[in-house]
Amino acid sequence: MTPKQGLPVLAGVDGSEQSSVAALWASEEADLRDAPLRLVAVTQEGADEEVWEFLSDAADRCRSERPRAEIFEEIRHGRPIEELLWASGNAQLLVIGSRGRGRVAEAVLGSVSSAVAMHARCPVVVVHDARSTFTTGPVVVGVDGSEPSRAALRFAFETASARRNDLVAVRVWRPINAEYSWAESPPGVSLFSLDDAQRELADELGEWREKYPNVEVRGDVRFGHPVEELTSAALHAQLLVVGHRGLGGFQRLLLGSVASGVLHHVDSPVAIVRSLGVA
Numbered sequence: 001m002t003p004k005q006g007l008p009v010l011a012g013v014d015g016s017e018q019s020s021v022a023a024l025w026a027s028e029e030a031d032l033r034d035a036p037l038r039l040v041a042v043t044q045e046g047a048d049e050e051v052w053e054f055l056s057d058a059a060d061r062c063r064s065e066r067p068r069a070e071i072f073e074e075i076r077h078g079r080p081i082e083e084l085l086w087a088s089g090n091a092q093l094l095v096i097g098s099r100g101r102g103r104v105a106e107a108v109l110g111s112v113s114s115a116v117a118m119h120a121r122c123p124v125v126v127v128h129d130a131r132s133t134f135t136t137g138p139v140v141v142g143v144d145g146s147e148p149s150r151a152a153l154r155f156a157f158e159t160a161s162a163r164r165n166d167l168v169a170v171r172v173w174r175p176i177n178a179e180y181s182w183a184e185s186p187p188g189v190s191l192f193s194l195d196d197a198q199r200e201l202a203d204e205l206g207e208w209r210e211k212y213p214n215v216e217v218r219g220d221v222r223f224g225h226p227v228e229e230l231t232s233a234a235l236h237a238q239l240l241v242v243g244h245r246g247l248g249g250f251q252r253l254l255l256g257s258v259a260s261g262v263l264h265h266v267d268s269p270v271a272i273v274r275s276l277g278v279a
Contacts, residue, residue, distance in 0.1 A: 007122075008036040008072075010091035012084055012112075015041075015054035018097030020061060022127040025269060026095035027062035027069050029125070032162045033092070036070040037062065040087055042080040051075050080112045088120035098128045098263070114263060117272040118244060123155055125239070127269045137268070138166040140234045141241040142226065142258065143204055148243030151275035153204065156241040157212045159271070163238070166216045169205055170233045172226040173197035197221045227261035234266045241271040 011026035013019045023039055030037035039059055041051045055073045062071055076083040088094045096113050117124040141156035143149050153169065160167040173194055201219045209217055222229040234240035244259045259272050 007090055007092040008038045009033065010038045010040060010084075010087055010094045010122075012080070012094070012096040012116075013039050013041045013055055013058045014080075014097075015051075016097060018127075020058050020097075022095050022097040022125075023058045023062055024065055025125070025127045026093075027066040027071065029093065029095065030071075031066045031069045035092060036072060038072050038074055038087075038091070040074045040076060040084070042076050042078060042083045045077055048075055081115050084112065084116050085119055085121070088116075088122045088124070091122050093123050093125065094120050095125045095127060098126050114260060117263065117270075118259065120272075120274075123271055123273045125269050125271045126263055128267050137236040137238045138168045139163065139239045139241065140168045140170060140230070140237040142230050142243070143169050143171045143201060144226075144243070145200060145204065146243060147275045148273065150204070150243075152241045152243035152271070152273040153208060155271060155273045156239075157208045157215055159239060159241070160215045161212045164214070165238065166218070168218050168220055168233060168237070169201060170220045170222060170230060171197055171201045172222050172224060172229045194221065194223075226258040227265060230258065230262050231265045234262070234268050234270075237268045239269050239271060240266050241273060244272050244274040 009026050009030040011019075011023045013023055026039075027037055039055060039062070041055045043051050052073075052075065055075065059071050059073050062069065076087070084094065084096070094116065096116055098113055113126050117126055139156050139160040141152055143153055156167055156169075159165075198219070198221050201221060205217055205219055209215075220233065222233070230240060230242065240262060242259050242262060262270055263272075
């Protein structure tokens, strides 16, 4: 068990339907993790009465869906990004809506979601409201061999195991001659074949297969752009997991910019995972 696993699941609530959907997703995840759920609204001084109203409504919906979950409501005063980032240091997971349309302007999550997802001190799940259900399909994870990618792989296995769901690990491969001629190949870049990509993916999955024998895992090596291929792979997924600022051994396998890219293109919930100490 990691230190974070004893901490609550945190969900940002701002009165919008998007944040209510995110709170419901968070209540399910908290129930599965046997963790308490903290519903947090961020506003300025003087708006507490209105905020308590929609915060309580969100809590009631979550309790109705997940009666076993231990749920707490909290109002924080300040700027949404700063307060959610600060709160993320004492959470095992932070869940937010993809955008907000709340009645409290200061608490709108639309401009907040990307900043929080990229800088929080725990994994962040951004929930879109375009899907009617999040309980079908596999968990999909993007893999590139980097430290954040390994953290994402660990998170994906933990989630698939808790949800008793299949896992699809996607590695996006691009041959070197698709980007450079032999004369233009930058220093340190060596020939990297499809066989290499498949072998490295199998090696990365081996350790986690042993730790989570109950998870049915499938490796999927694809050719193309990471954002496009992960978006396609996540079309029917219940969750897409990516590492933030993944560098790996080959820069063509970057997952750093991919994290922000998939947030704008994927309808399923997206988990952004950073390893400890990675900026």
